[in-house]
Amino acid sequence: MDREPEELQFLGLFGIYKESFKIILSWRKIFNKITLALILPLTFIFLAHIQISELIMSKLMQNEEALNFTRPNTPTSQRLSDRISSEWVAYWLFKAAYLVVLLIFSLLSTSAVVYSIASIYTAKDLTFKKIMTVVPKVWKRLMVTFLWSFVIVFLYNIVAVVCFVISIIAVNPGTTAGTVLLTVLAILYFCGVVYISIVWHLASVISVLEDFKGINAMTKSKALIKGKMKVAFVIFVMLIIAFILIQFGFEKMVVHGERFGMWSRVFSGIVCFLLLMQLFLFGLVVQTVFYFVCKSYHHESIDKSLLADHLEVYAGEYVPLRGKDIQLEQYEV
Known part of the structure; x- marks a missing residue:
């Protein structure tokens, strides 16, 4: 990332995408190793989970259907019932x-990519060995931030359910007014989920590069996003759409693709795997670049030498950037 800090604030949607592609291509050897070590297993776990879940559920449905046509209180029905429970x-x-495994690889991948881009930004010597040394220590900070975001999402969903239930009781969903109300609530709920997700993703970057974690990282993230919310919303929604399309294609062509033949399913599976793997990597790079863009937009210039010093590993310990160093001085535009 060879741009000056004050230039980053002018990057829009396509500018952020272009900068992200440039970083990946310029440092493809490092990112290829990160992908093979962390993002490839993450992708495999996600897609394998879809296939295995479908197999288990198909077997469950068969046994439950068989139980429905079996005389109650017989040895056969008891065996089927026990099998279904198991x-x-x-x-x-x-x-x-x-x-659990998905979360571990997701946080490890985030740690590796964010640390790598910060090292690239500071022109710091970067090796895959050093990345893998730092990553497990940074991961602990990310876990705290994730747990806080999980609590926030949990409470948000409880409030949303209460609002939906009250609306259904107060207004008949079958009427025009009821339909409009529920539609508005659904749109507001979706926007809220997207906003929380954006704050969490940026807070993950903050947890790696700054001395903030948990609710403090979420608060810092919320402040940074101001003024760049529209760009953040479009970036996140586009990534989610791409993710959903790949998942839909995998389920359609691979999981439920018996009619297409074995070789077609294998080819589709490989294509979906490669696309999803690259999407995971690109998404992590984008959210890190977006962090630097937000910093620049708020006229906070990151001192590269200070950031480089705090990215160093002393005696095998990762030292995050302290609050006094990251509350960076304002620069004039």
């Missing part, structure tokens, strides 16, 4: 294990 337990245990 399969449900296995299903939820699989889901829990999947979420």
Whole structure:
């Protein structure tokens, strides 16, 4: 990233995309290694989870259908009932294990990409070995931020459910007024989810580069986004649309693609895998570049030498940028 700090504030949607592509291409050897070590497993876990979940649910549905046509209180019905119970337990245990592993690789990937781009920004010597040394320590800070975002999303959903229930009770959903009200609430709910997601993603970058984590990182992120909310919203929605399209294609062509033949399913699976892997990498780079853009927009110039010093690893310990260093001096435009 060879732009001057004051130039970054003028980057719009396509400017951020262009800068992100440029960084990935210029440092493709480093990002290829990060992709193979962290993002490839993340992608495989996500897509494998879709396929395995479908197989387990198909078996469950078959057994439940068989149970419906079996005489109650017979040895056969008891065996089917026990089998169904065991399969449900296995299903939820699989889901829990999947979420834990997905979270670990997601946070590790975020740590690696954010640290790498910050090192590139400061013209700091960067090696894959150094990245993998720093990443496990940075990951702990990201976990705190994630847990806070999870609590916020949980509380937000509770409030949303209460609002929807009250609206349904107060206004008949079958009427025009009821339909309009529920539609407005759904739009507001979606916008709220997007906003929280944007704040969380930027807070993840802050947790790596600054001495903020958890709710403090979320608060800092909220302040940084001001003035760049429209760009952030478009970036996030476009990434989500691309993600949904890849997932839909995988489910359509691979998970439920028996009629297309084996080779077509294999080819589609490989294409979806490669596209999703690149999307994960691109999304992480974009959110880091967006962080620097927000800093520049608020006229906070990051001192490259200070940032480089705090990205160093002393005695194997990662030292985050302290608050007094990151509350950067204002520069004149």
